Amino acid sequence: MKKLYLFLFSVFASFSFAQDYNVSSIPEHLVKNAQAVIRDWSEDYSLKSVSDMTVKRTYVSTIMNAAGEDYSRIYIPYNPTTRVSGIKVEMFDASGKIIKTFSKKDFADYTNNPSAGLYVDDRILVLQPVTTQYPFTLKLSYETSTSNTINLRSFSPISTYNVSLEKSSFVITNNSGIPIRTKINDKPIGKVSEIKEGNIWRYSYQNIPAIKQEDLAPSLEYLLPDVQFSPEKFTLEGKQGDMTDWNTFGKWYYQQLISPVSTITPEISAEISALNLKGTTAEKVKTIYQYMQNKTRYVLISMGIGGWKPMPASEVSKKGYGDCKALTNYMRTLLTAAGIPSYYAIIYNDDSVINFDKDFPKLDGNHVILMVPTEKNDIWLENTSQRVAFNHLSYSSHNRNVLAVNENGIQIIDTPVYQPEESKEKLIGKIQIAEDGSISSEAHFEFSGGQYDSSLRLFSLKNDEMIDALKNRHYNLKIDQLAINNLKNDRDLAKINYDLNLKANSFSKKLGNDMFFPVMPYYQATTFSMNDDRVLPFETSFPFQDDYELEYSIPAGYKFTEVPAPANFSTDFGSYTISFSLKDNKLSVHRILTIKKGIYPKEKFKEYVAFRKKTASNDNTKILISKL
Numbered sequence: 001m002k003k004l005y006l007f008l009f010s011v012f013a014s015f016s017f018a019q020d021y022n023v024s025s026i027p028e029h030l031v032k033n034a035q036a037v038i039r040d041w042s043e044d045y046s047l048k049s050v051s052d053m054t055v056k057r058t059y060v061s062t063i064m065n066a067a068g069e070d071y072s073r074i075y076i077p078y079n080p081t082t083r084v085s086g087i088k089v090e091m092f093d094a095s096g097k098i099i100k101t102f103s104k105k106d107f108a109d110y111t112n113n114p115s116a117g118l119y120v121d122d123r124i125l126v127l128q129p130v131t132t133q134y135p136f137t138l139k140l141s142y143e144t145s146t147s148n149t150i151n152l153r154s155f156s157p158i159s160t161y162n163v164s165l166e167k168s169s170f171v172i173t174n175n176s177g178i179p180i181r182t183k184i185n186d187k188p189i190g191k192v193s194e195i196k197e198g199n200i201w202r203y204s205y206q207n208i209p210a211i212k213q214e215d216l217a218p219s220l221e222y223l224l225p226d227v228q229f230s231p232e233k234f235t236l237e238g239k240q241g242d243m244t245d246w247n248t249f250g251k252w253y254y255q256q257l258i259s260p261v262s263t264i265t266p267e268i269s270a271e272i273s274a275l276n277l278k279g280t281t282a283e284k285v286k287t288i289y290q291y292m293q294n295k296t297r298y299v300l301i302s303m304g305i306g307g308w309k310p311m312p313a314s315e316v317s318k319k320g321y322g323d324c325k326a327l328t329n330y331m332r333t334l335l336t337a338a339g340i341p342s343y344y345a346i347i348y349n350d351d352s353v354i355n356f357d358k359d360f361p362k363l364d365g366n367h368v369i370l371m372v373p374t375e376k377n378d379i380w381l382e383n384t385s386q387r388v389a390f391n392h393l394s395y396s397s398h399n400r401n402v403l404a405v406n407e408n409g410i411q412i413i414d415t416p417v418y419q420p421e422e423s424k425e426k427l428i429g430k431i432q433i434a435e436d437g438s439i440s441s442e443a444h445f446e447f448s449g450g451q452y453d454s455s456l457r458l459f460s461l462k463n464d465e466m467i468d469a470l471k472n473r474h475y476n477l478k479i480d481q482l483a484i485n486n487l488k489n490d491r492d493l494a495k496i497n498y499d500l501n502l503k504a505n506s507f508s509k510k511l512g513n514d515m516f517f518p519v520m521p522y523y524q525a526t527t528f529s530m531n532d533d534r535v536l537p538f539e540t541s542f543p544f545q546d547d548y549e550l551e552y553s554i555p556a557g558y559k560f561t562e563v564p565a566p567a568n569f570s571t572d573f574g575s576y577t578i579s580f581s582l583k584d585n586k587l588s589v590h591r592i593l594t595i596k597k598g599i600y601p602k603e604k605f606k607e608y609v610a611f612r613k614k615t616a617s618n619d620n621t622k623i624l625i626s627k628l
Contacts, residue, residue: 002251010554015095019070020096021039021060021062021092021137021139022094022095022097022217023062023064023094023095023096023137024094025096026039026062026166027104027166027207029207029208029209030165030166030209031064031213032164032209032210032517033162033164033209033210033212034068034162034163034164034209034210035063035064035065035067035068035162035163035414036061036062036063036064036068036071036072036163036164036211036319036398037061037156037163037164037165037166037210038059038060038063038157038163038164038165038166038168039060039061039062039137039166039167040058040059040060040062040097040167040168040468041058041059041060041157041165041167041168042055042056042057042058042059042168042169042170042171043055043057043153043155043167043169043170043171044056044171044172044173044220045152045170045171045172046173046175047149047152047172047173047174047175047178047180048175048176049149049175049176050149050170050176050178050233050234050235050240051147051149051235051238051240052145052147052149052176052593053146053147053148053149053151053152054118054143054144055143055144055145055146055436056143056146056466057140057141057142057143057144058139058140058141059138059139059140059141060133060137060138060139060140061137061138062136062137062375063133063135063136063137063138064134064135064236065134066134067162068162068163071160071163072128072129072136072138073126073127073128074089074107074125074126074127074128074129074138074140074482075124075125075126075184076107076124076125076126076142077122077123077124077125077203078122078123078124078125078144079122079123081146081147081148081237082144082145082146082148083127083144083145084104084142084143084144085142085143085144086105086141086142086143086144087103087104087125087140087141087142088101088103088141088142089101089102089103089127089129089138089140090102090138090139091098091129091131091136091137091138092136092137092138092139093136093137093469094133094134094135094136096137099136099488100129100320102127102129102513104125106127107126108123108125108126108127109123109124109126109472110123110124110126110619111123111124112443115177120588123440124218127282129325130166130481131257131480132568136561139148141595142381147235147238148234148235148236148237149176149178149231149234149235150234150236150241150243150363152172152180152229152230152231153229154195154226154227154228154229155168155170155192155203155226155227155228155229156224156225156226156227158208158211158220158224159220159224159514160220161210161211161212161213161220162210162211162213163210163211164208164209164210165190165205165206165207165208166206166207167204167206167207167544168204168205168206169202169203169204169569170202170203170204170227171200171201171202171203171302171624172200172201172229172584173200174199174200175199175200176231176233178231178232178233178234179231179232179292180201180230180231180232181229181231181232181360181361181362181601182201182227182228182229182230183213183227183228183229183357183360184203184227185225185226185228185505186225187221187222187223187224187225189204189208189211189224189225190205190208190224190335191225192204192205192225192227193205194227195401200257203227205225206591208224210316211223211535211536212535213607214531214534214535214536214538215529216528216529216538216539216540216605217537217538217539217606218352218536218537218538218539218541218599219350219351219352219354221350221352221354222352222354222539222599223536223537228360228362228594229260230243230360230361230362231243232244234273236256236308236363239252239307241253241256243361243362243575244361245361245408246358246361246403246410246412247408247410248409249361249363249409249410250403250405250406250408250410250411251407251409252296253405254405254406254407254409255407256309257308257309257310258310258329258344258405259407260309260312261309261310261313261329262309262312262313262314262329262332262333262336263313263314263333264336264337264479265314265317265335267312267314267317268313268314268317268333268334268336268337269337271291271317271337272288272334272337272338275288277338278622280374280375281340281372281374281375282374282376282391284338284340285335285340285372285379285390286373286390286391286492287379287573288334288335288338288340288587289331289383289390290390290491291334291335292327292330292331292383293383293385293387293388294386295320296320296322296327296330296386297320297321297386298319298321298322298323298324298327298385299321299322302567306453306609308325308328308363308602309325310322310323310325310326310328310330311323311326312323313326313329313330313333313334314333316329316330317330323384324367324368324383324384325368327383327384328344328345328368328369328370328383330383330384331370331381332370333371335372335467336608338529340372341371341372341406342370342371342372342373343370343371343372343404343405343406343411343413344368344370344404344405344406345368345369345370345371345402345403345404345405345413345553346364346365346368346402346403346405347365347366347367347368347369347400347401347402347403347415347587348364348365348366348367348400349367349394349396349397349399350396351396351539351541351542352499352539352599353399353400353589354400355400355401356402356403356412358412361410365403367397368383369381369382369383369385369393369397370400371402371404371413378413379391379486380392380393380397380415380416382394382397382605385456387456387459387489387491388456388491389452389489389490389491389492389493389494389495390491390492390494391494392452392494393415394450394453395418395423395449395450395453395541395543397415398415398416398417398418399415399416399417399418399497399542399597400414400415401413401414401415402414402415418449418450418543418597419543420543420544420574420594420595420596420597421545421594422448422449423448423449423450423451423452423542423543423544423545424446424447424451424544424546424547425445425446425447425448425543425544425545425547425548426445426446426447426448427443427444427445427446427522427544427546427548427549427550428443428444428549429441429442429443429444429522429548429549429550429551430442430550430551430553431521431550431551431552432553433552433553433554433555434506434508434509435554435555436505437505437506437507437508437509437510437515438480438503438504438505438506438507439503439504439507439508439509439517439521440501440502440503441500441501441502441503441504441521442499442501443499443500443501443522444497444498444499444500444501445497445498445499445500446495446496446497447495447497448493448494448495449536449544450495450542450543450544451544452494452496455496455541456489456496456555457469458487458496458498459487459489460513466484466487467482467483467484470482470484470500473523474502474522474523475524476523476524477493477502477504477507477522478504478505478506478507479502479503479504479520480505481501481502481503482500482501482502482503482506483500483501483502484498484499484500485498485499485500485501486498486499500525506522507521511624513626513627514561514624514625514626514627515624515625516622516623516624517622517623518549518618518619518620518621518623519550519564519578519589519591519619519621519622519623520584520591520619520620521550522548523619524588525612525615525616525620526616527609527612527613528607528608528609528610528612528617529609530605530609534602534605535602536602537599537600537601537602538599538600538602538604538605538608539595539598539599539600540573540574540595540597540598540600540608541597542595542597542599543565543595543596543597544594545593545594545595546591546592546593547591547592548589548590548591548592549588549589549590550588550589550590550591551587551588551589552586552589552623553585553586554585554590554625557627557628558625558626558627559585559626559628560582560585560587560623560624560628561623561624561625561626562624563580563581563582563587564580564623566578566579566580567618569614571607571608571611572596572598572600572604572607573594573595573596573598573607574593574594574595575592575593575594576591576592576593576594576614576615576618577590577591577592578590578591578592578618578619578621579591587623591618591619593615
């Protein structure tokens with residue numbers, strides 16, 4: 001009797017709490033910085049067999065103000081193997097009184113095509129409740145059933161800034177007899193509670209304040225707790241598989257997803273024969289790669305086995321387009337036809353490093369690249385761009401691992417580590433100071449590494465757009481004229497070069513008969529504000545080096561009054577040097593700023609700000625010239 005009473009009390013208490021949607025009941029610490037508050041986030045998974053799973057979902061969110069309107073938009077994705085039922089939406093006013101209800105007929109039904117894919121069989125239901133009264137609360141509940149049991153999603157209710165969490169729960173009822181691997185990732189911002197009772201596992205966390213975005217904060221995946229799940233047996237689009245370990249999963253992946261779409265047709269063999277390949281393996285790979293780039297373009301394809309199976313290489317060969325999966329597999333098939341083995345490599349492409357766990361096999365990742373082993377070094381190929389250089393990965397693909405798939409399974413292989421010196425902007429400039437304070441300059445720019453990546457966009461711009469982009473880049477100058485010449489993308493060496501000629505007004509300032517000007521003309525130094533209440537760690541995710549050599553000429557009848565002292569200092573975050581030399585009344589300046597990659601605790605942010613302020617102060621060194 002006592003157990004029954006406790007059970008009924010628990011159910012009644014839970015029901016009462018769930019229905020208390022009065023905004024005044026939200027704890028004050030969850031309101032701070034919150035554009036929306038997740039009142040209740042609940043997902044109940046029932047794994048019935050290797051090919052049968054249902055999920056009941058309930059989400060309750062209070063939209064605090066107009067800035068949180070995006071969080072009131074409701075999305076329910078589905079596809080041919082995922083059926084949706086029981087959709088119900090309720091809207092409550094600030095006092096918790098229900099004011100409107102919605103059902104499936106009120107939703108718009110669209111192709112789920114966030115990346116403008118050409119072929120997508122995913123669908124999405126969308127509802128945007130409209131109100132002018134804030135705050136208000138939305139409660140969404142629905143159920144899905146699917147045969148794709150591989151899709152046991154992670155438990156991670158918060159996915160954006162300025163959203164707080166009151167309570168959340170994630171329940172798995174496993175009646176299938178299939179072992180499910182779990183991995184809890186606690187973070188300083190929140191810790192997960194776990195209760196396992198037989199075949200019912202419960203996870204929850206609660207009272208997570210809204211995270212306010214701060215300068216240089218790492219990605220939310222790094223900051224927020226989550227729980228990951230991986231069934232050892234699964235079904236994906238009618239194909240049953242084994243994920244006991246990476247090798248068994250890799251063999252299934254290769255046999256079911258890669259091999260069937262990798263046939264070397266007579267047309268593909270003819271493509272390779274026509275290239276007349278010669279030289280080393282690397283030279284042959286480059287020839288094939290640049291041929292593939294010149295022939296294809298990127299188009300998202302998200303059909304077939306959950307969007308994971310590439311379209312056939314023969315189709316890419318005929319049509320000349322594909323997504324990252326299709327283009328990578330087409331390139332792999334071309335190499336196979338040339339007798340060159342390579343690995344279809346799945347990766348997390350993100351500013352913050354996200355690695356695969358060697359002890360936790362799981363279908364995941366957000367991008368595909370290709371790795372080619374050679375007698376010297378591995379070659380890494382990004383296959384989605386017609387412009388990117390041979391053997392060049394973006395900075396968001398460096399310093400992490402990939403799932404390299406072949407017929408024998410999966411190898412977890414590290415991508416190259418990006419050094420700041422490999423992500424360089426090299427600038428050599430000559431600057432003429434005029435007596436009216438204006439300047440004319442001729443400069444040569446060279447970009448490599450991550451700075452090569454950021455400069456590639458110039459090649460997609462028209463000439464006037466390119467000029468506007470460079471004026472914006474050098475916004476601190478009052479540019480009167482600007483011309484860009486000799487723009488080149490070196491796809492062999494992964495370098496972008498151009499010459500920039502400009503004239504700018506009001507660069508130098510008068511001081512009686514003298515003049516003074518800042519030593520660094522091309523950029524306004526980057527600084528960050530210091531906040532004593534900083535909450536988050538910070539990340540310098542983009543390692544780089546700026547190496548500038550400048551030569552100043554001054555008007556006739558003037559001389560340099562003095563040469564500034566050099567500066568040279570180093571910290572955990574990077575280093576800075578600047579030196580000066582005077583010859584024949586011309587001042588040469590050599591300045592190098594190096595920023596390392598790293599994630600640091602919030603307590604070190606003050607040191608980082610001090611470092612960047614010190615570099616900015618030296619960049620702003622004033623040069624004084626006097627009239628003779």
